Amino acid sequence: MFRKNTYCAIKISKAALRNRAAAKQEAHMLLWVKHNDVKHAGYKHIVQFYDHFYAQSVHGVHVCLTFELMGPSLHQLLKQSNFQGLEQDGVRSIITQVNILYIYI
Numbered sequence: 001m002f003r004k005n006t007y008c009a010i011k012i013s014k015a016a017l018r019n020r021a022a023a024k025q026e027a028h029m030l031l032w033v034k035h036n037d038v039k040h041a042g043y044k045h046i047v048q049f050y051d052h053f054y055a056q057s058v059h060g061v062h063v064c065l066t067f068e069l070m071g072p073s074l075h076q077l078l079k080q081s082n083f084q085g086l087e088q089d090g091v092r093s094i095i096t097q098v099n100i101l102y103i104y105i
Contacts, residue, residue, distance in 0.1 A: 008050055009067045015060030023063035027052040030065070 013023035030049035037043065048068035055062045077086060086094075 007069045009069050009073075011065040011067065012055070013063040013065075015057065015062050020061060020063050023052075023065065027063065027065055 011023075013019045027049075033046065034049050047070060050066040050068065052063060052065045055064050072080075077090075
């Protein structure tokens with residue numbers, strides 16, 4: 001659990017029923033990993049999952065997963081480029097990292 005006024009990264013699922021179900025399953029697996037074996041050698045290489053919550057919007061209910069903040073946000077990266085976008089190599093790097101995370105989760 002994290003303290004009040006702590007920055008975190010939030011992953012928001014789509015409101016569609018199948019996306020909500022997948023996000024709930026992801027939260028369940030992440031909680032298992034979080035509490036399973038904190039002494040495992042690879043544990044320190046996994047992003048820290050904090051918690052999950054539900055958010056209501058005009059599109060329905062979204063599952064929101066909260067994680068430790070790992071680096072600059074996309075908004076901060078765009079600000080650095082005066083909102084001119086990101087270089088193609090940078091986008092490739094981000095997408096590769098996201099795909100790797102998705103495969104292992």
